[in-house]
Every structure is written in structure tokens, then in C-alpha cells.
Amino acid sequence: MQIFTERRSLDLWVAQIKTERKSLGFVPTMGALHAGHISLIQASRAQNDYTICSVFVNPTQFDNAEDLEKYPRNMQEDTKILKDAGCDAVFFPSVTDMYPEGAKSEKFNFRGIEKQMEGRYRKGHFDGVATIVSRFFEIILPDRAYFGQKDFQQLRIIQELVVQRGYPIEIVPMPIFREKSGLAMSSRNARLSEKYLKEASKIFKILNMIKDWRNQYSVTETIHLAEDQFRNTDLKLEYLILADEKKLKPIQSWDEASDIRAFVAVFADNIRLIDNLKII
Ligand code: PAF
Numbered sequence: 001m002q003i004f005t006e007r008r009s010l011d012l013w014v015a016q017i018k019t020e021r022k023s024l025g026f027v028p029t030m031g032a033l034h035a036g037h038i039s040l041i042q043a044s045r046a047q048n049d050y051t052i053c054s055v056f057v058n059p060t061q062f063d064n065a066e067d068l069e070k071y072p073r074n075m076q077e078d079t080k081i082l083k084d085a086g087c088d089a090v091f092f093p094s095v096t097d098m099y100p101e102g103a104k105s106e107k108f109n110f111r112g113i114e115k116q117m118e119g120r121y122r123k124g125h126f127d128g129v130a131t132i133v134s135r136f137f138e139i140i141l142p143d144r145a146y147f148g149q150k151d152f153q154q155l156r157i158i159q160e161l162v163v164q165r166g167y168p169i170e171i172v173p174m175p176i177f178r179e180k181s182g183l184a185m186s187s188r189n190a191r192l193s194e195k196y197l198k199e200a201s202k203i204f205k206i207l208n209m210i211k212d213w214r215n216q217y218s219v220t221e222t223i224h225l226a227e228d229q230f231r232n233t234d235l236k237l238e239y240l241i242l243a244d245e246k247k248l249k250p251i252q253s254w255d256e257a258s259d260i261r262a263f264v265a266v267f268a269d270n271i272r273l274i275d276n277l278k279i280i
Helices: 007-019 035-048 065-070 075-084 116-119 127-139 147-164 187-191 194-200 203-213 219-231
Strands: 002-004 024-028 050-055 089-091 144-148 171-175 238-245 258-270 269-278
Touching: 007 127, 024 035, 035 050, 035 144, 035 171, 050 127, 050 194, 050 203, 065 144, 116 144, 116 147, 116 258, 127 147, 127 194, 127 203, 147 171, 147 258, 147 269, 171 258, 187 258, 187 269, 194 203, 194 258, 203 219, 203 238, 203 258, 203 269, 219 238
Parallel strands: 002 089, 024 050, 024 144, 050 089, 144 171
Antiparallel strands: 238 258, 258 269
16 A cells, blocks of 8 residues: 655655546545444545555644544554555645645635534634645646545535535545444544543434434424434434535425435533434
């Protein structure tokens, strides 16, 4: 596996692949890799001649200095995991490589899909994500890029980014990878104590209850029932929204959209977790 820690040598590798007219799959990550990331690497390997993964904890998408500081980082372990997964290359850029003019985001307008949920509760988050992902796309020039549906709003933002900027890149959405308990895999899970790991597994159970309730209750009643369930846990609910999958606008009635998802963010002992489930 090729390991790139600076841009110049990566540019040569990318240029060689383009000269050979081979396809390149890209898996952007912030490291602390788990089985969910590996499923993206495997999908990319199956669909492309070469696969590259980036590992970069992007400072501009954090609105909380403590979260940025505590975000798990393990370059050696990540390198080993990627090698074992058969990844062809990894890019570990420095902050100055990605932000030569200082760590600042560009401003984006995603026609409203950035406004709810993560966009509302994490100010500037999607400007940071779109800035870094567009920079990676322009350096790596992938044919396909892989994004997990756990960050569903992020996936929709990236789909919109590709259209707005005219990048010739296929965005491949990948299913959420879950622990046996149902907890969605996340690099942040590594910070959960045993007690909170157990509590966090209730998120998926409540999301499934919502799916059962939709035949019996209105949207408002369903949200109230689910909020009651969260009150019976040690999780602190930040938001619970039922929204249309395309525009990510909260719905008021079940017949408002043909594809509806439940989205949730909670704090488990100060560690912020998100999840979602397709309801219709
Ligand atoms: O989902 C993530 O890990 C990050 O938001 C991403 C896409 C790598 C951008 O920093």
C-alpha cells in the first residue's frame, strides 16, 4: 500500500492512474477506522481498479474545540487496517496541505438541505465538510466516492456539491454498518463506557419503534412517543426529526413525501451520536 503524507507524491500517483485510464475509488475518512469504513473500502475495490482512502481530522467541520481535540487519532492502527483491507493507497495530509491559507471554510448554499439537523445544531459544520471534500475531490480526481448513510445529511450535501460544481464523480451511498446491539458504528463509540454503550444501543430500538408506530399514530404523536422513550434512557436527546429524504424537510403528515426517514442526535455521557432509519 502506498502511504502519502504530502501532496506532491500523491499527485504523481494520481497522474499515473489517469494516464493508464484506470478507475479510481475514493473513501474519505477522519480515521479511527472500523468495520463500517472497511465496507466502503471493499465496495470501492469491487468497483474500481484502484482505491485510495484519506485520513484527516478536518478542523473546519468541528464547532466544538473539545470534540476536535478528543476525536480519536491512530495513524499506525489505521494504516494496518487499510493494508489488511487491500486498500491501494492512503493519504494523511497535514492541515497546511489542505488549508495553505489557514483553516477556514468556504461558504456554500445547498438550497436548504444544510439548514436542519446537523446544520442547525453544529454551526458551520457543512461548510467545513463541503470545503474539505471538494479539496479532496480536486486533488484525488476519483471516478467514484463512497459515503455511509449514517451521515445521511452529509451524503445529501455531497450529492448536491457534485451537481453544483459539476464534478464528474459518482457518489455511492453505503448502508449503515451496525454493532450486534444495533448501535450504528462510529469512531466516537470508542469513547463510550460500558454503561453508555448499552444505553446507546437503545437509539436503534427506538428508531424501529417509530417504524412500527407509523401505521397507528400521526407524525406528531409518533414523535411524542419516541421522545418519551428517550426520556426513559440516560441519553440526552438533541433532536428527533421525521423528514423527507430528498429535501430533508421535517414532515407534518405521513403522506407528505414518498420517502421518509427518522433522524436522531443524542448525547451519551457528553459524546454526541447520530443515527437514522428509513421509515417509508
Ligand atoms: O464523514 C466523515 O468522516 C467526514 O465528515 C469526511 C467526509 C471525511 C469529511 O471530513
